[in-house]
Amino acid sequence: MLKTWFSIIFLTLLSSVLAFSQSKTLSFASASKGGKAYEAEGTLIDSKGTLVTIALVGADPTKATVKNAKGEVMNLKLVIHDPVSRITILELPQSERDGVGVVNMIGDSTILEPGDAVITNLIRRNEVSRVVSHVKRHNGKVLPLTFVRINHPVGLQKAGTPVLNTKDELVAFVFQQDSSDKTMFALPVEVLTNVKHFVTEGVGVFKPCWIGVSMDHLNDAPVIIGVRPSAPAKKAGLQKNDVVLSIGGKKVADYPSVVNAFYYLQAGQPTEFKILRGTKLMNLSVTPEVNPLYK
Secondary structure (H helix, E strand, C coil): CHHHHHHHHHHHHHHHHHHCECCEEEEEEECCCCCCCEEEEEEECCCCCEEEEECCCCEEEEEEEEECCCCCEEEEEEEEECCCCCEEEEECCHHHCCCECECCCECCHHHCCCCCEEECCCCCCCCCEEEEEEEEEECCEEEEEEEEEEECCCCCCCCCCEEECCCCCEEEEEEEECCCCCEEEEEEHHHHHHHHHHHHCCCCCCCCEECCEEECCCCCCCEEEEECCCCHHHHHCCCCCCEEEEECCEECCCHHHHHHHHHCCCCCCCEEEEEEECCEEEEEEECCEECHHHC
16 A cells, blocks of 8 residues: 555656656757758746757757647747857747746856766756866867866757756756767856846847957967957056966966956956966956957
8 A cells, every 4th residue: 555655656746747848849940041950959947938049050040940739830039149159048939838847046067077967867867977077178279168078878968958967956058969979068057147148238149258368379378468459458458478367256277268258258347357467466457348240
């Protein structure tokens, strides 16, 4: 009798979990005529239908669709797309939100360490993935922002699949596989926070920022080798040969770390740069501007 009671409870809980998917499968049309469509997973992050996904290179973020219960194709409204990280925010219609769980607890990807457990499938939680590293370079090239490399036990998840830590906090989104079909890159959740700022401000278009400095990517230390005239860095007092120690209170130890920090700069928001000039430590406030290429 007791065994039967436990079985009923278990089945009830299981059906409750299965009733809510952690993400919504969607499709992007190709950005090129006659190209193939791209499938991705979208994560609901609030009750308003805010759906977060990844539109990989080749996908058209303005042409996203989902299929309803009748198999009919429904267009999704584009809220904002970041051409740098490829993160895309869409609006999921009210009629399609039933059965899709909301992931609204945001974690911190920067504190993930090699070997830490992460989850990419809430239904099969026993299939734990593991953090490998924070990736700043790939194939010898500096990435525009730092990714998280993850080993997964059963092959690649679709782009946009949410990655949770052991507290069920959202820490990343699956981006794409590495050289192995069981190793993947994930986009840090901090990217979402950065892009959402533009929506909150009513801009609706992601525009990368700059401060107007050149740096030596071959130097182990983050050394400024040039400052453009009239650029925000020049106005703030940054000079050639300054060594950048921290940006916005976060330490930077090398060129890739600076590139990553630059990605999160926001136009018009003063940011403190701690620098080393000769033997003198200095704190300078730099107000970034929209990159001229995106104006």
